[in-house]
Amino acid sequence: MTTPDVIVIGGGLHGCSTALHLARRGIQVLVIEKDHVGRHASGVNAGGVRRLGRHPAEIPLSVASMELWHAIRDLVDDDCGFESHGQVKVAETEAELETLRRRVEEVRTLGFTHEELIGQDELRDLVPATSPHCVGAIVCRHDGAALPFRTTLAFKRKAESLGARFIEGIRVTGLRRAAGHWHVETTDGAHEAPRIVNTAGAWAHQVAAQLGEPVPLEVIAPMLMISAPMAPFLKPVLGATGRPLSFKQFINGTVLIGGGHRGRPDPETNWTDLDFAALAISARTVWDLFPVMRGAQIVRAWAGIEARMPDDIPVIGPSRTSENVWHAFGFSAHGFQLGPVVGAIIAELIATDRTNLPIAPFDIARFDRPTSL
Numbered sequence: 001m002t003t004p005d006v007i008v009i010g011g012g013l014h015g016c017s018t019a020l021h022l023a024r025r026g027i028q029v030l031v032i033e034k035d036h037v038g039r040h041a042s043g044v045n046a047g048g049v050r051r052l053g054r055h056p057a058e059i060p061l062s063v064a065s066m067e068l069w070h071a072i073r074d075l076v077d078d079d080c081g082f083e084s085h086g087q088v089k090v091a092e093t094e095a096e097l098e099t100l101r102r103r104v105e106e107v108r109t110l111g112f113t114h115e116e117l118i119g120q121d122e123l124r125d126l127v128p129a130t131s132p133h134c135v136g137a138i139v140c141r142h143d144g145a146a147l148p149f150r151t152t153l154a155f156k157r158k159a160e161s162l163g164a165r166f167i168e169g170i171r172v173t174g175l176r177r178a179a180g181h182w183h184v185e186t187t188d189g190a191h192e193a194p195r196i197v198n199t200a201g202a203w204a205h206q207v208a209a210q211l212g213e214p215v216p217l218e219v220i221a222p223m224l225m226i227s228a229p230m231a232p233f234l235k236p237v238l239g240a241t242g243r244p245l246s247f248k249q250f251i252n253g254t255v256l257i258g259g260g261h262r263g264r265p266d267p268e269t270n271w272t273d274l275d276f277a278a279l280a281i282s283a284r285t286v287w288d289l290f291p292v293m294r295g296a297q298i299v300r301a302w303a304g305i306e307a308r309m310p311d312d313i314p315v316i317g318p319s320r321t322s323e324n325v326w327h328a329f330g331f332s333a334h335g336f337q338l339g340p341v342v343g344a345i346i347a348e349l350i351a352t353d354r355t356n357l358p359i360a361p362f363d364i365a366r367f368d369r370p371t372s373l
């Protein structure tokens with residue numbers, strides 16, 4: 001096997017997107033994935049493709065990523081199940097509507113117009129099934145949703161077609177630098193390359209720690225549940241303001257319910273325990289907001305293993321302790337939408353040492369001072 005220019009550790013959407021964008025630039029890349037591509041958060045998430053409600057620091061990246069989503073077939077030769085029926089965040093009280101009004105103003109002050117405040121009548125036109133007590137909403141009309149596993153595999157396939165290589169079922173266990181190269185030890189032999197990218201998701205802090213760069217990453221297990229098919233009643237993706245909710249109906253009528261309640265992860269065994277009391281709270285929220293859901297039958301629930309940072313925004317950019325290493329992890333339960341653009345940013349940094357997108361807020365150095373190697 002020839003020595004690649006870059007080894008990417010982790011085959012989630014961010015690793016696959018990085019591989020694709022590197023391969024588009026003619027850079028030889030090898031992705032090493034300990035399980036299989038899309039096994040973790042990238043393959044099992046809610047598929048929400050959302051600019052709505054982003055942390056101010058993420059908005060420019062999210063807006064740029066949305067442009068890639070709207071041309072996703074050109075990028076990966078697959079539409080990834082992407083549909084753009086908008087995302088809507090409802091207010092249940094006048095106080096919540098005031099919170100949404102202030103949010104829209106804040107986003108406009110930053111120079112963005114994708115979040116729009118709508119009143120009760122327009123909400124009723126847009127989503128007739130919402131409970132009459134909802135008083136308004138923010139809508140992001142060109143947001144939407146996609147199929148996560150299909151998306152991640154589409155990025156992998158397109159990267160492979162451009163020359164990227166993937167090895168699945170082996171784990172990176174050690175990193176060592178010698179003679180200008182990184183020696184990447186794995187559970188099945190060693191590989192080497194001049195450059196490394198850490199897209200190891202909920203295990204990325206273990207990689208960073210090997211570089212003398214500890215980060216306060218929390219491993220979390222957001223949960224989802226899905227109903228039996230129901231008559232069509234919902235096109236956009238719905239969220240709430242005063243309580244956690246992400247809610248959407250697929251074309252086959254099944255309804256996906258999520259939005260923040262968590263189970264208990266065991267990242268060493270890949271196991272997650274569901275918290276049924278918390279799932280019942282999600283069910284209650286849906287019951288309150290969508291009377292039509294009172295007859296729904298839940299058929300399945302699951303959780304994914306995800307990385308959360310204390311400030312709920314990711315780490316994106318170069319290592320501050322080690323030469324020729326870049327990080328992209330810690331997406332804090334909203335990294336699916338960012339996948340297409342973050343891979344482009346990392347590839348740009350590797351190829352040109354710069355990017356026009358504002359990534360300073362995602363610097364790994366914002367946490368504890370790193371210890372040098």
Ligand SMILES: Cc1cc2nc3c(=O)[nH]c(=O)nc-3n(C[C@H](O)[C@H](O)[C@H](O)COP(=O)(O)OP(=O)(O)OC[C@H]3O[C@@H](n4cnc5c(N)ncnc54)[C@H](O)[C@@H]3O)c2cc1C
Nearest residue numbers: 010012014034042045046048172201304331334335336337
């Ligand atoms: C239930 C749920 C719902 C979500 N809903 C949404 C949503 O609607 N919209 C949205 O934008 N985001 C959502 N997210 C968040 C989104 O899924 C993640 O932020 C995103 O997928 C993270 O991608 P990643 O590539 O960083 O991580 P991952 O997909 O976890 O990939 C990291 C990979 O690295 C591999 N790896 C780790 N360590 C090693 C090692 N030492 N050697 C080799 N391989 C290694 C892992 O096996 C894993 O496959 C949700 C997440 C969950 C769990």
